[in-house]
Amino acid sequence: MAKYFPNQSISQVHGKAKRQDDVIYYAMYHPAAALHQGSLRKTIETDMVKIPQILAQAEKLTEDEAEPQQLSLF
Numbered sequence: 001m002a003k004y005f006p007n008q009s010i011s012q013v014h015g016k017a018k019r020q021d022d023v024i025y026y027a028m029y030h031p032a033a034a035l036h037q038g039s040l041r042k043t044i045e046t047d048m049v050k051i052p053q054i055l056a057q058a059e060k061l062t063e064d065e066a067e068p069q070q071l072s073l074f
Helices: 038-049 051-056
Strands: 015-022 023-025
Touching: 023 051, 038 051
Parallel strands: none
Antiparallel strands: 015 023
16 A cells, blocks of 8 residues: 555545556455454445446546655565
8 A cells, every 4th residue: 555655544545546557546445354343344335335436437537646665664
């Protein structure tokens, strides 16, 4: 996630899409997160329901011109 949504946490960007290099990136919690935190189930379901809408509006997503960053291992 750090590569496509730098300096942001999943709780900030889940449910948001962006286009970069003609690819659409859509941040979501991993579905297994709902097994560990039941409160995330509704959030994950809501994010999944948005996928067809995002694909239908793919042309409207703006291209992000992000500067390449070196990822840290620590």
